[in-house]
Amino acid sequence: MARACSQAPDVCTRERIQSVADAVRRRVLEHTLTNNGGYLSQACSSAEILATLYLRVMRLGMSTAPSIPRSFPGVPGADNPDAFTGAGYNGPKGADLDRFIFSPVHYALVLYSVLIELGRLGPNALDEFNRDGSTVELIGAEHSPGHEVTAGSLAQAISQAGGIALARRLRGDSGRVWVFMSDGEFQEGQTWEAFAALAYHRLGNLGVYVDANAQQCDGPLDLVMNIEPLADRLRAFGAEVHEVDGHDPDALAAPAESVEVRDRPLVVIARTDPCRGIERLRERAPKLHYVRFKSEQEFATYQTLLNEMREEGL
Numbered sequence: 327m328a329r330a331c332s333q334a335p336d337v338c339t340r341e342r343i344q345s346v347a348d349a350v351r352r353r354v355l356e357h358t359l360t361n362n363g364g365y366l367s368q369a370c371s372s373a374e375i376l377a378t379l380y381l382r383v384m385r386l387g388m389s390t391a392p393s394i395p396r397s398f399p400g401v402p403g404a405d406n407p408d409a410f411t412g413a414g415y416n417g418p419k420g421a422d423l424d425r426f427i428f429s430p431v432h433y434a435l436v437l438y439s440v441l442i443e444l445g446r447l448g449p450n451a452l453d454e455f456n457r458d459g460s461t462v463e464l465i466g467a468e469h470s471p472g473h474e475v476t477a478g479s480l481a482q483a484i485s486q487a488g489g490i491a492l493a494r495r496l497r498g499d500s501g502r503v504w505v506f507m508s509d510g511e512f513q514e515g516q517t518w519e520a521f522a523a524l525a526y527h528r529l530g531n532l533g534v535y536v537d538a539n540a541q542q543c544d545g546p547l548d549l550v551m552n553i554e555p556l557a558d559r560l561r562a563f564g565a566e567v568h569e570v571d572g573h574d575p576d577a578l579a580a581p582a583e584s585v586e587v588r589d590r591p592l593v594v595i596a597r598t599d600p601c602r603g604i605e606r607l608r609e610r611a612p613k614l615h616y617v618r619f620k621s622e623q624e625f626a627t628y629q630t631l632l633n634e635m636r637e638e639g640l
């Protein structure tokens with residue numbers, strides 16, 4: 327099975343990745359206006375990371391899930407044969423195919439928007455966003471499109487991904503496991519325990535992309551609890567670490583493309599700007615975590631901005 331980017335000759339160009347990232351920002355801004363609230367700065371910081379993962383880094387098959395998401399099937403369990411995960415939107419499971427584990431699930435709207443732009447999810451899927459009984463959750467869970475695990479309590483997904491990577495290696499799969507994380511998750515002890523285990527088990531079939539936007543709920547990360555020097559700390563835990571410009575698709579893809587087989591986990595720290603592409607957001611800093619417009623005037627300003635972005639194709 328080919329990588330997603332080689333399914334059509336032009337799909338994985340830098341321009342194509344950028345146009346998907348631009349469209350993701352636009353869609354998240356539009357949704358934030360429609361709902362008067364949204365995780366908008368997360369779209370600004372992570373749009374190129376997620377677009378690059380889907381279009382260039384991950385080896386995925388076509389979606390096997392319905393373009394209109396199914397309703398919540400109930401919690402998984404032996405007595406619930408109807409339970410499912412949202413992993414089908416990332417294609418079928420296969421020995422040579424990659425798996426994607428999405429960790430900071432408050433970014434769910436950004437992931438749904440990526441899936442829509444790539445045709446893996448129907449354009450109207452956000453109509454069900456945050457409705458009772460819908461799987462298109464505000465805070466994504468294992469049944470939500472593109473999600474495979476429940477990770478609402480941050481920093482848990484990396485441990486689950488490590489278990490999946492170990493099982494895949496024991497089974498002899500050539501496919502890898504890619505994890506998307508936020509930088510706030512590196513304040514948590516479970517993350518470091520997981521990295522110790524990844525290195526101990528030499529899980530070179532696992533790669534992590536970190537959206538290092540330097541923000542969290544209560545403002546700048548370094549004023550809440552500093553995580554730097556993150557690269558050195560991860561190296562000390564046995565990972566291969568690269569720090570890149572998180573808005574440059576070529577720089578983002580390069581570490582993943584440099585070596586096919588590794589004997590230790592790969593971490594790409596993507597340094598990002600939480601206001602990238604929507605400069606106006608900067609006046610709200612450091613309160614960027616969740617955007618809700620405070621007045622009709624502010625709403626109108628962002629509506630005008632959206633119209634300009636549409637006209638400019640940004």
Ligand SMILES: Cc1ncc(C[n+]2csc(CCOP(=O)(O)OP(=O)(O)O)c2C)c(N)n1
Binds near residue numbers: 432479480
């Ligand atoms: C274990 C845990 N603690 C706290 C929260 C509440 N919470 C949700 S999002 C968030 C922000 C964390 O910052 P970061 O992950 O860097 O995300 P960003 O600011 O980039 O959105 C927090 C603290 C949570 N979901 N899980």
